[in-house]
């Protein structure tokens with residue numbers, strides 16, 4: 282879907298990205314992480330040619346991006362950024378319909394698409410369609426930005442901290458929306474974030490960059506368990522790595538069958554994370570939990586020992 286081979290970008294004498302090779306497969310959600318200034322945004326912007334690369338090759342759908350007409354390329358690649366980039370004098374509906382209108386979709390189809398996206402992103406039409414960006418909260422504006430990026434149904438979404446600067450609750454609900462969209466629409470997403478928990482929770486693949494290069498890539502679990510060096514280990518959370526691993530491992534993976542022993546009162550849902558289970562144990566002073574389903578029926582149990590040692594028998 283997107284393939285970067287030995288891509289380099291220099292700004293004057295400074296090398297922002299150096300011989301970077303990366304392949305993002307169709308339907309994959311890939312997160313770029315790394316310290317400030319390591320070249321994440323530059324990498325993203327070279328893909329849709331907001332920045333031209335100096336060396337190497339970038340392919341989109343099997344063709345070098347240089348061969349595409351720039352505007353045509355950008356209409357096929359959704360782009361959402363933290364500052365949203367909405368046009369201030371346009372209504373929400375007009376902002377969302379921008380790319381479909383540029384693609385000369387008939388007016389009725391544009392209208393239907395805008396309505397569909399507003400519903401998808403939890404922006405009720407009556408309430409938001411005619412508002413202007415300055416009348417929106419930060420989180421609502423970011424939803425509009427994501428809706429606009431999705432409007433022409435691009436196969437690829439590039440997202441540069443689209444949920445930055447949001448409170449944790451709004452952020453979590455937008456992350457959940459992104460996961461749903463990803464599952465439903467099978468988009469290829471390349472995502473830049475500073476929030477390691479966000480990257481670990483959302484990404485199929487994590488790509489760690491340092492000084493313009495990739496230092497390690499793999500699934501969140503593989504990187505947490507086996508960071509290539511101290512830099513990766515500390516970026517992923519240092520001594521908190523264990524808890525971060527627990528946060529992305531569901532209880533259902535470690536749960537044991539119900540034993541004949543009396544079921545503990547403290548309980549946790551089967552879809553909760555091991556980190557949440559640990560938190561319940563800590564709060565309830567319990568070393569064993571009942572694992573329950575949506576109907577609050579016990580479907581298994583989880584001991585502290587099993588939670589902690591689970592990996593031994595994997």
Ligand SMILES: Nc1ncnc2c1ncn2[C@@H]1O[C@H](COP(=O)(O)OP(=O)(O)OP(=O)(O)O)[C@@H](O)[C@H]1O
Pocket residue numbers: 292295296297315316317318319320321322323324
């Ligand atoms: N237009 C530009 N002109 C000159 N230097 C630039 C330009 N854009 C980026 N750079 C430099 O290139 C390097 C990489 O920048 P980039 O924005 O890609 O980093 P980043 O990893 O996205 O950083 P952050 O996490 O802080 O957003 C930085 O050192 C930056 O100063």
